[in-house]
Amino acid sequence: MTYRSSGVYHQTYAASHAWWQTNFVRAKMALLVLFVATLPLYANLYVISVANIVLYTMLSALGVQLLTGYCGQITLGHAAFIAVGAYVTAMGVLFWGLPYPLAALLGCLLAGLWSVVFGLPSARIKGFYQIMTTMAAQFITVDFIITHYVSRVGGREHYFSLPPGTITIGGWPVDSEVKVYYLAAVLTFVCFAALANLLRTKVGRAWIAIRDNDIAAEAMGVNVVAYKLLAFFAAGVLAGVAGAVWIPSLYFVSPEHFQLSWSVWIVGVILIGGVGSLHGVAFGAIFVTVILELLKLAVIPLAEFYPALTERFLYLKEAAFGLAIVLFLLYEPRGLAYRWQQLKNYFNLWPYAY
Amino acid sequence: MSEPLLTVEDLHLAFGGVRALRGVGLEVRRGEIFSLIGPNGAGKTVLLNCVNGLYPPERGRILFEGRDLDGVKPYRRAALGISRTFQKIELFSGMTVLDNIRLGRHLHLRTGLLTGALYTGPAAREEIAHREFIEREIIDFLEMTHLRDKVVGMLPYGLQKRVELGRALALNPKLLLLDEPMAGLNLEEVEDIARFILDINEEERWRVTCILVEHDMGVVMDISHRVAVLNFGEKIAEGTPEEVQAEPLVHQAYLGEEQGEYTSRR
Numbered sequence: 164m165t166y167r168s169s170g171v172y173h174q175t176y177a178a179s180h181a182w183w184q185t186n187f188v189r190a191k192m193a194l195l196v197l198f199v200a201t202l203p204l205y206a207n208l209y210v211i212s213v214a215n216i217v218l219y220t221m222l223s224a225l226g227v228q229l230l231t232g233y234c235g236q237i238t239l240g241h242a243a244f245i246a247v248g249a250y251v252t253a254m255g256v257l258f259w260g261l262p263y264p265l266a267a268l269l270g271c272l273l274a275g276l277w278s279v280v281f282g283l284p285s286a287r288i289k290g291f292y293q294i295m296t297t298m299a300a301q302f303i304t305v306d307f308i309i310t311h312y313v314s315r316v317g318g319r320e321h322y323f324s325l326p327p328g329t330i331t332i333g334g335w336p337v338d339s340e341v342k343v344y345y346l347a348a349v350l351t352f353v354c355f356a357a358l359a360n361l362l363r364t365k366v367g368r369a370w371i372a373i374r375d376n377d378i379a380a381e382a383m384g385v386n387v388v389a390y391k392l393l394a395f396f397a398a399g400v401l402a403g404v405a406g407a408v409w410i411p412s413l414y415f416v417s418p419e420h421f422q423l424s425w426s427v428w429i430v431g432v433i434l435i436g437g438v439g440s441l442h443g444v445a446f447g448a449i450f451v452t453v454i455l456e457l458l459k460l461a462v463i464p465l466a467e468f469y470p471a472l473t474e475r476f477l478y479l480k481e482a483a484f485g486l487a488i489v490l491f492l493l494y495e496p497r498g499l500a501y502r503w504q505q506l507k508n509y510f511n512l513w514p515y516a517y
Numbered sequence: 518m519s520e521p522l523l524t525v526e527d528l529h530l531a532f533g534g535v536r537a538l539r540g541v542g543l544e545v546r547r548g549e550i551f552s553l554i555g556p557n558g559a560g561k562t563v564l565l566n567c568v569n570g571l572y573p574p575e576r577g578r579i580l581f582e583g584r585d586l587d588g589v590k591p592y593r594r595a596a597l598g599i600s601r602t603f604q605k606i607e608l609f610s611g612m613t614v615l616d617n618i619r620l621g622r623h624l625h626l627r628t629g630l631l632t633g634a635l636y637t638g639p640a641a642r643e644e645i646a647h648r649e650f651i652e653r654e655i656i657d658f659l660e661m662t663h664l665r666d667k668v669v670g671m672l673p674y675g676l677q678k679r680v681e682l683g684r685a686l687a688l689n690p691k692l693l694l695l696d697e698p699m700a701g702l703n704l705e706e707v708e709d710i711a712r713f714i715l716d717i718n719e720e721e722r723w724r725v726t727c728i729l730v731e732h733d734m735g736v737v738m739d740i741s742h743r744v745a746v747l748n749f750g751e752k753i754a755e756g757t758p759e760e761v762q763a764e765p766l767v768h769q770a771y772l773g774e775e776q777g778e779y780t781s782r783r
Binding site: 175176177180357358360361363364365366367368369371372374375376378379380381382383384385386387393396397439 | 569603619628630644688
């Protein structure tokens with residue numbers, strides 16, 4: 164629950180439905196937009212590449228947040244739909260001669276529809292059983308269909324190469340980290356805005372109602388199965404966006420990018436960031452990516468004393484991630500977003516305690 | 518007050534060996550407050566769940582406005598105009614009071630995935646129009662203006678019951694199923710809810726037919742037009758509160774063997 168600063172009274176319903184309700188918040192968000200827009204001017208390429216990973220993680224986790232955090236449908240196969248988005252976009256550009264935006268749009272739609280297929284069991288099952296069916300999406304899509312069949316299309320070994328310059332938006336080649344950064348930043352903003360809007364209208368409320376109490380939702384006239392499938396579709400589309408954004412910075416697409424570990428990773432992102440919160444997606448993505456980079460920086464000097472550390476970094480990374488999730492579940496089960504909320508409340512109420 | 522809004526004919530339902538309903542038949546007329554009473558386990562809630570569509574009856578028919586409800590899903594029945602509250606509070610505990618009531622408006626909203634995501638023009642206007650409706654007709658009426666931004670899970674029990682009534686009412690129902698709306702409330706809260714039910718039933722604005730399941734005899738006898746008494750899944754009496762109170766079978770099954778004067782709380 165948030166406190167509104169004293170003296171803020173809404174005169175219209177439109178004002179109380181707005182995302183950003185006070186000038187202070189509007190100024191803060193304007194600063195954020197300015198910061199994101201000007202980051203490449205003063206940051207080096209390393210920072211930009213980290214920012215790209217953060218944005219990709221946000222886009223990937225956004226669909227998981229929608230399904231798990233808002234609609235209560237636990238998913239462990241989200242990387243499969245990211246893969247569908249990435250592969251359809253890549254194939255559209257490489258083989259079907261589609262312009263990149265059109266191919267990306269097709270990728271999003273197909274990822275959404277493919278997600279609905281694996282959402283169908285959710286009409287009947289919940290909880291652990293549903294985790295199994297979403298994991299099935301992972302194995303069937305990535306490890307079976309893409310690895311064995313899709314990867315052979317065009318006779319190019321096991322991956323599709325996308326040399327710089329292949330992907331253009333209206334003649335503007337997306338061939339550097341900075342350009343990918345801007346593309347990803349714009350699409351991340353669009354996706355966040357779309358989801359934030361959905362959550363304050365009929366569809367989003369129906370999803371949250373299904374999460375909180377599906378029987379009451381049905382008694383109030385919500386077609387529970389249809390709205391669950393709609394949630395799967397929307398989450399698939401968001402995954403498709405993530406996949407389509409990611410391929411320009413990859414130079415090649417291979418099934419290795421979309422393993423089960425990535426599906427688990429993005430669930431961890433929302434656990435750390437906060438389940439059922441859009442802030443949580445952003446905070447979680449920033450947290451895990453930055454911690455990982457700091458870990459890398461720490462490993463380089465440490466490797467002088469213990470050389471095996473460099474080759475074992477991969478295990479170290481997973482272990483640190485696991486440790487972070489355990490610590491969060493123990494000490495901050497509502498995630499970073501809740502801590503952020505507490506911090507804001509503290510300053511809103513300062514110097515009083517409540 | 519004449520044509521039946523809801524007709525229940527010869528309803529049977531068993532859970533394993535427990536025969537919860539054994540041939541119950543009822544007729545609820547348009548515009549009345551119809552109360553269902555009976556000892557614990559008499560089948561009152563089961564009957565409501567059958568009307569609402571949560572349980573499929575094994576035998577018998579339920580007609581709503583002359584239409585057979587057999588096989589009609591609960592969300593379709595809501596669209597036909599059947600709304601309800603629950604015995605054990607079934608609110609969306611993570612949402613605010615306002616959002617809970619907004620969900621009750623679900624069937625009256627038209628925003629889809631795309632228009633909702635854009636939130637331009639029609640979607641925003643629709644949200645504002647329904648917000649006005651909710652503020653004027655529900656929040657003001659149920660005296661919840663100070664609660665609207667509170668998260669429901671944090672509210673005390675009595676207020677949660679009131680939010681649930683508001684959510685059911687936001688649906689703009691023709692028939693409202695109230696499953697023990699006063700259970701566990703203090704006297705003041707009971708009187709508030711009773712007043713709201715009377716208003717919902719009598720005010721030109723609403724004119725909602727209510728089926729009330731309730732153990733508080735004082736309220737039931739005071740506000741109901743007609744009362745039906747269930748015992749072990751069978752209807753043992755039906756009629757006006759006075760007729761039901763005079764019925765010896767009811768005394769025997771429910772109010773006790775001894776002949777005693779019914780005393781009101783007031």
